Amino acid sequence: MSVAKFKQIAKTIEARIESGEYPKGFKLPTHRVLADELNTTPATVAKAYQLLVDKKRVESFVGRGTFVCAPSRLSDVIQPADDETDFNFSILQPCLSQNLSPLRDAMMNAADHLSCHLMGYTENSGHESHRLAAVTWAKKFGLTGGNVNNTLLTNGAQHGLSLLIHTLTEPGDTIAVEALTYPGIMAIAQAAGRHVVGVKFDEQGMCPDDLQQVITQHQPKLVIVVPSHQNPTGITMPSVRRDAIATVIERNNIWLIEDDIYGFLNPDPIAAISNRIPLHSFHISGLSKALSPALRCGFLKVPESHIAVLQATIRANIWLSSPLNYIAATQLIESGEAFELAENQREIACKRQQIARDILSHDGNESGFQIWWPLPQQWQQERFVMEAKNQGLIVSSGRYFNANGDDPKHIRLSLMAINSEQRLQKGLKLLRDLARSDVSSVIPF
Template sequence: MSETKFKDIANQITSRIEQGIYAAGAKLPPHRELANELGTTPATVSKAYKLLAELGRVESFVGRGTFVRDKSALNQVIQPQHQELDFNFSILQPCLVLNLNALTEAYTQAAETLSPTLLAYADDSGHSAHRAAGAIWLQKHGLQSASSENVLLTNGAQHALSLLVETLTEPGDTIAVEALTYPGILAIANLAGREVVGVNLDDDGLCPKHLRKVIKQHSPKLVICIPSHQNPTGITMSVSRRQAIADVIKASSTYLVEDDIYAFLNNTPIPAISDLLPQQSIYITSLSKAVSPAMRCGYIKAPDALLPVLAAHIRANIWLASPINFAAATGLIEQGTAFELASAQLREAEYRQTVAADILKDFYETASGFHIWLKLPEHWRVDRLVEEAKKRAILVSHGGYFSVGDTPNCVRLSLMSISSRDRFEEGLIQFAELLASKPMPFSDFLN
């Protein structure tokens, strides 16, 4: 068998996956059937399937066959740290050791103020005081139109996104997203049976001209964007770009969903797009990145006309988000501690970006916030790089999981999930050495 034949077949299968010929979850042809189609042997197809399994593109089950892996599966993007030896650059979360003492105190104070009212059911998506605190958080970071009357409480931003997709769209509807976007959005759309179309990005974020074209061609019910420190590219929209996006949305019948979960990382507040679109925009944020993902406190600011239906869906699905969590969050916000924690995370992110820029200087492009979107050198392909990194206990996020279209030859690195600065630097150094090295031959890779 030619040393490159199985690689050529693996590349053909990958191309079919990316073109949608073999969709996520689809069963690939049996070895003999594909061998006959491609004029090769079942053994060669078997080796190609083995390579694709090693690269994470397919998975095989005894007695069932080989299936295309779903690139929107969140467990492939965010890999849990099974042992302290891992250099986990895949989880996009705050540096939790900075917030631990404040969180302990906040939950202690919440426990000391338990009352029958707090422990009972509540109307209107939660207690008024908790919604008022959410409005303070939103106003601080650029959304001036937030108030206790138009803010709803959710179990984090992911729940908020799922709620909006469920409430404002139907199966088969189209949702427009950034061409490179947060995989949680893709996972929600995939599970809900909604079609997704990508909108191009440029150096200033979502491209207004292409957005206008997408709206005209596909009539999406929702347009979802991340305007600040976009995941995964790190782009923050300028004020003029936000105005341009608002102008495009105004000329349509679609809703904009502004997922501004990283607004606290802006050194000065940037006006929210939603303030320019009071009747056509829904604003989402949470405390997951600034305080803790375990707190599960999300906030939605929606147009008045949508508040009753959104509140009804919250009641029907979860009744209300945990008041105990929101009591702790409200204490942090009202005392100003939440803003101090957010500032500490910003300072730590700036420090780690500086360290990363130095260690990865041969590969690094300008970035900010909690992560880096890294374009790989020509001698590395993203599938191979991610697998080789994992062998060295370095966990990074594959660029394909963020893409609506073709797989970019990129990875995303989270800079905050490794608590120790020394260990963070050690992991970056090892990753830089891997980037600079040459991939081993495929024959060695498979053994």
């Protein structure tokens, strides 16, 4: 069988997908039907289909056929539960039942401190006192060199990430990320017309040697790294690996975006990569994971060379983030209560990781919000996700985290969105039992 033949068939199918002849969700012809059309053999078509499965262009289901994949969407990864009886393992957020009362009080106190000055427009990206609070927050968890001039305020870390990608790159540029990465990064890149290439990683995070190889081969304009409790794997880079990544970035004179939104989960602060290469790096932190997504408080520490352009971009984009949110956040940071709430979330995460280890017999991370759970061999990811949802268990398929289109055979489980430990235990036991079950016994193919 000619290797060129099945690859050419795969290209023909891809062309039909791109033209709309085969729209998303479309069931492809059987191997024999397409083989007759293209004057080849069913085995050659089968190999072409497998190539497209590997590239995440199509999905094959035993007994059902092969279907065109829909584009990966954040809504496929982060799914709202249909009702309160569902067990939502898909959303990475703090355990809000623990933070609700302090946050409610902070918002009420913020309203009492409103003034004409705070309710009006301001220069830069927000008021100086709020930027100073952002400096205090980031410094607590390992960032040095921040000040009220080089620290900018955004509507959450995701907004900050989007601003940086649009500012530092052009359509058609390449961005290097961890081979398994947060789908929000890929969603921004896709919407902006940027290409994403994955860098291999090991138990210590992104591999410096492979990063150098990717830079040499693909010439990315920037590199994005999540150094602490990486999403989805939960890996935290030790200091030695952070030094090595900084060396590669500096040697190649490219930009680094360090998304350290989970830095508060480290038992002890770890020095940021940005500390080592302040002229080449942009550091992101914020309060969404530690306190609440509703606060929408993101903090950017940027090189002096980009302060003015990013201030102008923020002004053109949103003018400034809501001062009301930042009044509440500043009060919580200045009083120290924000750090107490963050530590409480870390302690909850530690306890829930232990619960998951006991029930799933899986070695997770000591204090992360999630586990990267390998599925038994008999399960295909989408089948498991579908059957889990039928049982009221909302989980995130590992395929949405793949930058290079590989199949990780994992799902990501958030341990924090379910508010009570009792319900968490019940949901984990249901997942365990489903994973152990025979596929044919739960899916009627």
